Amino acid sequence: MEYRLKVDDTIIPVEVKKAETNTMTLSFDGKARNVQYSRISDNQIHLIIDGVGTQAFIAGDGDEKTVILRGVPYEVRDADLSRQTRRGKRGPSAMPREVTPPTPSIVVRILVAEGDRVNKGDAVIVVTAMKMETTLTAPFDGTVTKINVVEGDKVMPGQILADIEKDEEEPTEEQDGLADS
Amino acid sequence: MSYDINTNAKFSDRGQGMFKKILVANRGEIARRIMNTCREMGIKTVALYSDADRDAVHVLEADQALCLGDAEPAASYLNIDKIIAAARETGADAIHPGYGFLAENADFAERCEQEGLVFIGPPSRVISELGDKTIARQTMTKSGVPVIPGMNHPESDPEVLVREADAIGYPVLIKAAAGGGGKGMRVVASADELHDACISASSEAAGAFGNGSIYLEKYLTRPRHIEFQILADSHGNVVHLLERECSIQRRHQKIIEETPSPAMTPELRKKMGDAAIAAAQASGYVNAGTVEFLLDEDGSFYFLEVNTRLQVEHPITEMTTGIDIVRCQLEIAAGNPLSIDQKDIKGRGHAIECRIYAEDPGNDFFPSPGKIVFMKEPSGPGIRNDCGIYSGFQVPVEYDPILSKLIVAAENREEAVHRMIEALREYVILGVRTPIPFLIDVLRSEAFRKGETFTDFIGCHFPDWKPERADVETAAIAYIIDELAGKKERPVADNRGGGYGSPWQTLGNWRP
Numbered sequence: 129m130e131y132r133l134k135v136d137d138t139i140i141p142v143e144v145k146k147a148e149t150n151t152m153t154l155s156f157d158g159k160a161r162n163v164q165y166s167r168i169s170d171n172q173i174h175l176i177i178d179g180v181g182t183q184a185f186i187a188g189d190g191d192e193k194t195v196i197l198r199g200v201p202y203e204v205r206d207a208d209l210s211r212q213t214r215r216g217k218r219g220p221s222a223m224p225r226e227v228t229p230p231t232p233s234i235v236v237r238i239l240v241a242e243g244d245r246v247n248k249g250d251a252v253i254v255v256t257a258m259k260m261e262t263t264l265t266a267p268f269d270g271t272v273t274k275i276n277v278v279e280g281d282k283v284m285p286g287q288i289l290a291d292i293e294k295d296e297e298e299p300t301e302e303q304d305g306l307a308d309s
Numbered sequence: 310m311s312y313d314i315n316t317n318a319k320f321s322d323r324g325q326g327m328f329k330k331i332l333v334a335n336r337g338e339i340a341r342r343i344m345n346t347c348r349e350m351g352i353k354t355v356a357l358y359s360d361a362d363r364d365a366v367h368v369l370e371a372d373q374a375l376c377l378g379d380a381e382p383a384a385s386y387l388n389i390d391k392i393i394a395a396a397r398e399t400g401a402d403a404i405h406p407g408y409g410f411l412a413e414n415a416d417f418a419e420r421c422e423q424e425g426l427v428f429i430g431p432p433s434r435v436i437s438e439l440g441d442k443t444i445a446r447q448t449m450t451k452s453g454v455p456v457i458p459g460m461n462h463p464e465s466d467p468e469v470l471v472r473e474a475d476a477i478g479y480p481v482l483i484k485a486a487a488g489g490g491g492k493g494m495r496v497v498a499s500a501d502e503l504h505d506a507c508i509s510a511s512s513e514a515a516g517a518f519g520n521g522s523i524y525l526e527k528y529l530t531r532p533r534h535i536e537f538q539i540l541a542d543s544h545g546n547v548v549h550l551l552e553r554e555c556s557i558q559r560r561h562q563k564i565i566e567e568t569p570s571p572a573m574t575p576e577l578r579k580k581m582g583d584a585a586i587a588a589a590q591a592s593g594y595v596n597a598g599t600v601e602f603l604l605d606e607d608g609s610f611y612f613l614e615v616n617t618r619l620q621v622e623h624p625i626t627e628m629t630t631g632i633d634i635v636r637c638q639l640e641i642a643a644g645n646p647l648s649i650d651q652k653d654i655k656g657r658g659h660a661i662e663c664r665i666y667a668e669d670p671g672n673d674f675f676p677s678p679g680k681i682v683f684m685k686e687p688s689g690p691g692i693r694n695d696c697g698i699y700s701g702f703q704v705p706v707e708y709d710p711i712l713s714k715l716i717v718a719a720e721n722r723e724e725a726v727h728r729m730i731e732a733l734r735e736y737v738i739l740g741v742r743t744p745i746p747f748l749i750d751v752l753r754s755e756a757f758r759k760g761e762t763f764t765d766f767i768g769c770h771f772p773d774w775k776p777e778r779a780d781v782e783t784a785a786i787a788y789i790i791d792e793l794a795g796k797k798e799r800p801v802a803d804n805r806g807g808g809y810g811s812p813w814q815t816l817g818n819w820r821p
Binding site for chain 2: 131133135136138140142144147150152154156161163165167169170171172173175177182184185186187190193194195196197198199200201202204206230231232233234236237256257258259260261263280282
């Protein structure tokens with residue numbers, strides 16, 4: 129049985145050569161590793177890999193599991209399963225396309241009204257999570273067509289808090305295939 | 310020196326009196342920690358909780374628990390009327406405010422005084438004078454304690470703030486007059502950023518403290534944060550319990566604290582300790598408090614503020630001095646004199662605390678609320694975990710993201726660092742992101758090992774930290790085994806919800 133696993137950003141092909149009760153031989157790039165294991169609980173597995181013992185703590189399902197090894201978390205996915213569900217990179221480096229909170233939050237201030245013109249980067253809505261305020265900004269130049277929340281609402285990532293209709297785009301050098309889809 | 314101790318009169322009259330029942334007006338790990346000492350002292354405890362906290366640890370461990378209603382802090386943990394009513398209803402004789410929420414709210418302390426309830430903390434007048442950081446600066450200046458250059462009055466007019474900032478010289482630090490815990494604090498590098506930063510700081514301060522007043526101080530670029538724990542009784546005795554260094558901060562909030570400070574010398578400790586006691590005496594302080602200083606690279610130190618409450622990081626002092634600070638707070642509030650002299654207070658070994666927040670260290674420490682799927686606490690000699698969560702607990706989005714505080718103590722700093730690294734490696738929290746891998750890397754870094762700890766530490770040494778994933782093969786092996794080696798007996802239909810089947814489903818072939 130073969131897996132193509134994605135650990136964070138690295139693809140790791142693994143072949144399961146032999147699997148018996150509580151023991152397994154796996155091959156990484158031709159290098160065989162002998163693993164004895166015992167499931168301690170739903171979230172805890174004891175491993176003896178080539179004679180060396182360690183513990184793995186796991187949560188999640190087949191799409192994505194978090195594995196913690198000696199304090200360090202690894203996000204592991206089945207690259208073949210998750211190709212179509214793969215999400216964009218998280219974090220401030222990723223340019224948001226929509227006005228949506230990065231974590232479950234509460235709306236504290238709405239800074240625009242329907243019909244307002246906004247420029248890319250303008251503050252639109254302020255949310256708070258765990259006492260930290262985050263300002264959500266306009267992802268592009270456009271017009272606010274609808275505000276979907278009121279102050280005090282609990283909101284989730286992916287929920288669109290304000291609809292912004294993008295300005296008719298002048299043909300520019302910038303490739304922008306995803307924005308209007 | 311005379312003190313206003315009306316609040317404690319009924320207990321001091323009684324001499325060695327002690328409270329029968331204490332209401333803890335807080336939540337999570339700190340409420341639990343306070344209740345632990347109460348139980349040791351034979352005092353009954355009352356917990357309060359909001360709708361979001363029905364199943365929080367402090368509710369589970371209290372003798373009595375009362376619901377305050379809506380999760381919104383203003384409707385629950387900040388609602389003075391409801392809290393006073395709860396104390397009346399349960400017959401509590403004293404209220405412990407913990408840290409945060411109403412801990413440094415003078416109106417709340419005053420209300421307790423009026424209602425004949427003992428507020429476990431300083432008199433309301435002292436909280437009010439020290440809680441306004443600008444008045445505190447005036448008091449310290451008068452008694453010869455050095456303060457950071459800056460404003461001695463709060464201000465809301467942006468025009469005035471711009472002029473003040475010009476006079477102080479950039480970079481300046483915006484601070485909440487009622488502040489603490491980094492809330493409402495902003496570093497401003499130039500005049501064009503000042504206006505927006507003031508509005509956002511003021512709004513955050515208003516949300517956190519119910520008071521949006523702000524002021525400006527000169528921003529020192531590379532100080533150490535050093536604070537002294539003080540204890541003052543209502544009979545005029547004041548001692549300090551040595552220093553804590555809390556320079557490792559993110560968003561102006563401490564994440565690693567230690568005692569003793571690697572920068573401390575016996576001479577400097579004497580000077581700063583004396584200044585801390587002078588600060589306590591100048592303000593007529595009663596109860597446990599913390600005098601915070603910034604220590605500049607040239608060895609000069611400046612008064613920052615007095616925190617008129619139990620500090621988040623108080624356990625490291627408890628670990629090295631052997632003194633239970635909460636017990637001292639209760640004794641002092643009951644009117645009893647301190648049972649220790651300055652000469653009796655000795656620090657032994659070295660202690661470190663790491664704050665474990667629900668946040669993503671790989672994404673600018675962004676909050677990460679969610680459900681704790683699984684948790685395993687570290688244990689062993691010299692390890693203490695003041696913990697506010699458990700497996701299955703839903704971490705609410707409404708409150709501070711602190712999950713627990715991991716504390717270790719050892720014979721010396723090097724051993725304490727190793728002990729903390731291993732304790733962090735053993736600490737498993739699944740379901741939310743935590744700074745554990747980041748904390749491990751900080752403690753392993755050469756700069757930390759050498760004690761080169763300044764408040765710019767994270768920005769300087771770990772600006773774009775990502776975890777070092779050294780063992781991807783083991784992670785892959787764990788994934789595959791988790792897929793192939795079925796979970797413990799559990800009905801197939803229920804394998805995603807996290808619930809457990811009834812015994813009729815899970816007991817298999819068991820027969821009575």
